Amino acid sequence: MSATPDRLNVSKTRLQSPRTPASPSGSTVGASRVSDAVAKFLELFKKWQSTVQKGSQYCNAIESVKKGVLDAGSRKEPDANPYPANLELYCKNLSILNTILEDVLNSAETLVEQLKVLHVLMKEEIVGRSWSLGRVIEGMRSVCGCMRSELEVRKTIAENIGHSIISAELILHVSLWEQLSSRNDANYFLIKMLEMEFKIPQ
Numbered sequence: 001m002s003a004t005p006d007r008l009n010v011s012k013t014r015l016q017s018p019r020t021p022a023s024p025s026g027s028t029v030g031a032s033r034v035s036d037a038v039a040k041f042l043e044l045f046k047k048w049q050s051t052v053q054k055g056s057q058y059c060n061a062i063e064s065v066k067k068g069v070l071d072a073g074s075r076k077e078p079d080a081n082p083y084p085a086n087l088e089l090y091c092k093n094l095s096i097l098n099t100i101l102e103d104v105l106n107s108a109e110t111l112v113e114q115l116k117v118l119h120v121l122m123k124e125e126i127v128g129r130s131w132s133l134g135r136v137i138e139g140m141r142s143v144c145g146c147m148r149s150e151l152e153v154r155k156t157i158a159e160n161i162g163h164s165i166i167s168a169e170l171i172l173h174v175s176l177w178e179q180l181s182s183r184n185d186a187n188y189f190l191i192k193m194l195e196m197e198f199k200i201p202q
Contacts, residue, residue, distance in 0.1 A: 030118055034127040034136065037111050038198050041140055044108045045191055048147060051100050052181060055154065058094045059174045062087060062161055066170050083162065091162040098155050105147045112140050128197030136197075139190040146184040153180055 065087045115137050124132040131139075157173050164170035181188070195202055 028122075028125070030122045031125065031127040033118065034115060034122075034133060035198050037115055038128075038136065038140075038194055039200050041108055041111050042191065042194060042200055044104050044111075045143065048101060048104050048108075049181075051097050051104065052154075052177075055094055055097045056178050058090050058097065059157075059161065059177045062090045062094070063170055063174045065090065066162065066164055067167065070164075070167055070170070087162055091158065094158045094161070098151065098158050101147075101151050101154065105144065105151060108140070108147065109144050112137060112144060115140070128194075129199075131197050136194070139194060142187050143190055146187045150180050150184065 065084060069082055069084065069087070115133065119133050119137060122133050124134050127133045127136060154177065157177050161170065161173040164173060194200070
């Protein structure tokens, strides 16, 4: 029995098995997972920044209250309370923010560990515009390292700022909280580079 004209004209590509769907940019499924992980990492970093900014507000509030306490002490007012209720509340809230920062950092480090597992399979596959998976992991690890070192200092600030005994010490704590991130500007530039590599809007 001869083949019908329809069967003779069927394109070979129509008969091939479909391939695994790729992302719009043509990346592999693994690269798509990397892109998702990077997007989550960047969201976590935004949460880190907003939490740090909130901490600056608490530090400034503590400074305002504590200055009043120190001024009263300098005037030797016997009834002056060294730890008024609002000071304790601000210090407690600052400690809670550090707990949030620690949770954010732990989540970011978990993402890095997940990518390290993928790295075993994907090796140095290009996963962004030009970055290999290894470079992405190294960049994220560097950012996490900066966050970890910052967190340890922020914990110390939260534990001690309310106990400042002179204005200079109080100002030092507040300034250090606000300036810590700027020490890591070079590493945090990696965040901008990740946004560009994976075309993730800011």
